[in-house]
Amino acid sequence: MNASVPGVTVVIPCHNDGVFVGGAVDSALAQSHPDVTEIVVIDDASDDPATRDVLASLDAERVRVLRVPHGHVAAARNHGIRQARTPYVMVLDSDDRMEPDYLKETVSLLEADPSLAVAGSWLRTWGAGEWVVKPSGGGLTEFLPRNNCPGSSLLRRSCWQECGGYSEELRGDYEDWDYYLKVTSRGWRIAVVPAPLMRYHLAQGSLNTQGFARRPELVAEIVRRHLDTYRAHIVEAMAGKERILMQRVEELRDHLVATPDAPLPQVTFGDGGLAFAAAVQALREGAVRP
Numbered sequence: 001m002n003a004s005v006p007g008v009t010v011v012i013p014c015h016n017d018g019v020f021v022g023g024a025v026d027s028a029l030a031q032s033h034p035d036v037t038e039i040v041v042i043d044d045a046s047d048d049p050a051t052r053d054v055l056a057s058l059d060a061e062r063v064r065v066l067r068v069p070h071g072h073v074a075a076a077r078n079h080g081i082r083q084a085r086t087p088y089v090m091v092l093d094s095d096d097r098m099e100p101d102y103l104k105e106t107v108s109l110l111e112a113d114p115s116l117a118v119a120g121s122w123l124r125t126w127g128a129g130e131w132v133v134k135p136s137g138g139g140l141t142e143f144l145p146r147n148n149c150p151g152s153s154l155l156r157r158s159c160w161q162e163c164g165g166y167s168e169e170l171r172g173d174y175e176d177w178d179y180y181l182k183v184t185s186r187g188w189r190i191a192v193v194p195a196p197l198m199r200y201h202l203a204q205g206s207l208n209t210q211g212f213a214r215r216p217e218l219v220a221e222i223v224r225r226h227l228d229t230y231r232a233h234i235v236e237a238m239a240g241k242e243r244i245l246m247q248r249v250e251e252l253r254d255h256l257v258a259t260p261d262a263p264l265p266q267v268t269f270g271d272g273g274l275a276f277a278a279a280v281q282a283l284r285e286g287a288v289r290p
Helices: 018-029 049-057 072-083 102-112 157-163 175-185 207-213 215-225 227-232 234-258 273-288
Strands: 008-014 036-044 063-068 088-091 116-127 153-156 189-202
Touching: 008 018, 008 072, 018 036, 018 049, 036 049, 036 072, 063 072, 072 088, 088 102, 088 157, 102 116, 102 153, 102 189, 116 157, 116 175, 153 157, 157 175, 175 189, 175 215, 215 227, 227 234, 234 273
Parallel strands: 008 036, 008 088, 036 063, 116 189
Antiparallel strands: 088 153, 116 153
16 A cells, blocks of 8 residues: 555456456556555456356455345445445446546545545446547536536445445446435535546447436436435426437437428427527528528
């Protein structure tokens, strides 16, 4: 342990992810931060023989593997964080990878600002698609309408203790957003490094893509779990949703104007749909006038 810099424990939950977990471990070992104190892989009751072989092959001097009953990612993260004695804990999904400077940059943010509970970064996706995604972090107002920080992020362990950790009954269903609402509703803030320092795996059929189809019911559950917070901040939550919607509407408008042969969506009433259709039509006509 380097006494001049804060130590970091990296916690990597793994359930039957043997094809990926070695890459996550390698990315933790390759960090430029000088004190990655320990790497803990939580084997969430993997029953895939290939995964168990991969976990057994990890270097025991550099990586500790702990097997737990199957409790899903929130329970596995909590178990790993309970083992940590460092002030900061990196929770890293088994199919994600950190760029070498990830911990150096995120630790610097938490060290510089004691009001920060979490630090993450922009994402560069791989797998089902390749994009740079730019969450922005923030405080409660930024997290009421949507999750605004990746799940693979650096946590201040004392804040995790204060907030009671991840909600283990949420089994892959927005447990990150739930935790960040716990954090920000207590006055903490969340920072995001404006650079794609996380390689985020986007797989067809993953919990992330499956959850999109169930988003209305999952959002409803988040609101129910934090009902007092939403009641107290209903104006900010609704206005935030509208700002996000307007950003998407403007992007769609620009696309439809640039592709004048594309049909308009069904024109609707009472939600801005009629005004949207009229604006697109006017812009299209203006674009083709001599």
